[in-house]
Amino acid sequence: xxxxxxxxxxxxxxxxxxxxxxxxxxxxxxxxxxxxxxxxxxxxxxxxxxxxxxxxxxxxxxxxxxxxxxxxxxxxxxxxxxxxxxxxxxxxxxxxxxxxxxxxxxxxxxxxxxxxxxxxxxxxxxxxxxxxxxxxxxxxxxxxxxxxxxxxxxxxxxxxxxxxxxxxxxxxxxxxxxxxxxxxxxxxxxxxxxxxxxxxxxxxxxxxxxxxxxxxxxxxxxxxxxxxxxxxxxxxxxxxxxxxxxxxxxxxxxxxxxxxxxxxxxxxxxxxxxxxxxxxxxxxxxxxxxxxxx
Amino acid sequence: xxxxxxxxxxxxxxxxxxxxxxxxxxxxxxxxxxxxxxxxxxxxxxxxxxxxxxxxxxxxxxxxxxxxxxxxxxxxxxxxxxxxxxxxxxxxxxxxxxxxxxxxxxxxxxxxxxxxxxxxxxxxxxxxxxxxxxx
Numbered sequence: 001x002x003x004x005x006x007x008x009x010x011x012x013x014x015x016x017x018x019x020x021x022x023x024x025x026x027x028x029x030x031x032x033x034x035x036x037x038x039x040x041x042x043x044x045x046x047x048x049x050x051x052x053x054x055x056x057x058x059x060x061x062x063x064x065x066x067x068x069x070x071x072x073x074x075x076x077x078x079x080x081x082x083x084x085x086x087x088x089x090x091x092x093x094x095x096x097x098x099x100x101x102x103x104x105x106x107x108x109x110x111x112x113x114x115x116x117x118x119x120x121x122x123x124x125x126x127x128x129x130x131x132x133x134x135x136x137x138x139x140x141x142x143x144x145x146x147x148x149x150x151x152x153x154x155x156x157x158x159x160x161x162x163x164x165x166x167x168x169x170x171x172x173x174x175x176x177x178x179x180x181x182x183x184x185x186x187x188x189x190x191x192x193x194x195x196x197x198x199x200x201x202x203x204x205x206x207x208x209x210x211x212x213x214x215x216x217x218x219x220x221x222x223x224x225x226x227x228x229x230x231x232x233x234x235x236x237x238x239x240x241x242x243x244x245x246x247x248x249x250x251x252x253x254x255x256x257x258x259x260x261x262x263x264x265x266x267x268x269x270x271x272x273x274x275x276x277x278x279x280x281x282x283x284x285x286x287x288x289x290x291x292x293x294x
Numbered sequence: 295x296x297x298x299x300x301x302x303x304x305x306x307x308x309x310x311x312x313x314x315x316x317x318x319x320x321x322x323x324x325x326x327x328x329x330x331x332x333x334x335x336x337x338x339x340x341x342x343x344x345x346x347x348x349x350x351x352x353x354x355x356x357x358x359x360x361x362x363x364x365x366x367x368x369x370x371x372x373x374x375x376x377x378x379x380x381x382x383x384x385x386x387x388x389x390x391x392x393x394x395x396x397x398x399x400x401x402x403x404x405x406x407x408x409x410x411x412x413x414x415x416x417x418x419x420x421x422x423x424x425x426x427x428x429x
Contacts, residue, residue: 011414050316
């Protein structure tokens, strides 16, 4: 099986761990990853004003790249890329007037009418690989690791592009259970981490992140799984600051769901780039004997 | 906050502009405050999302001129998915930001970020913040 893949900007640098672990895992599962040519930034956030079409051009160009390759699906890992591409795709597919305007503006491109389906990796794993196959491929079960699936905003909202209905977390739950982990549901699984507000004063993004981390800890989680580099930054990389300031009591290391998948499939920890996570993340996996023997 | 609504305080052009920018009908709001209850940033805001909707319904946007509410909105859509009147409140917040940003105004200044901060931040944090908070 081969998939067309859109990485997005952060996955080549600060969140290279999200991508590296995914590519290594898919290789184990027999899925070939083909990165689309000449991709550009998706824009990170979907433009919400009714008259602003120029900001849809960036994401739509990426979908054109996928169509040129003959792909009917474009798989993404980053939650924000998923949301931005999927929402732009819906505009082009459902609004003929806006579609014509965008296509006329991009007169150097082939016409695009929403033919490519934007698919998040969690959906791809559930639908095309299946939990049973993943369960059978597990070499190092994450036995005893208590993980909370954290979705944040962009995987589920708004409803027309959500990977599953609002309030349901079955995809990441299914994956984590297939890996042998103990899934710990918690109330703040879809609470916003503060997102880009991290650049707009210190208060907001820290208080939202603290609510999420504390809620997971109180539910009994010892780790959080996410698919968004901005959530990982707000909840993981800045967690030490939150502990220092007293907003967070107990540390809850964060992982990308792809890293947990990779270690369970027996991928060497070096290939999962744990040096880009908080130091506590790799220490927790070592402590729980969740890493393949060197 | 007491609202005194008269023929001179209501601004029909402001209501029209907001509806054109957002594509939403703010008059549908019934002031139930579910948006405020859902908003993870409400505690940081000068005006609650419900109050923003109330002032928006009358086009009293001058009252929101110095408010931080729409700048603190992270576009997480928690309000939108729970609004019983089906209003995409995140789009109304975006319209309020755009009214300011389209006058070539930045709410945050990218050039004020230190090199260390830029080196530390993930790209999507910066792209998203500049898209939402600068012109």
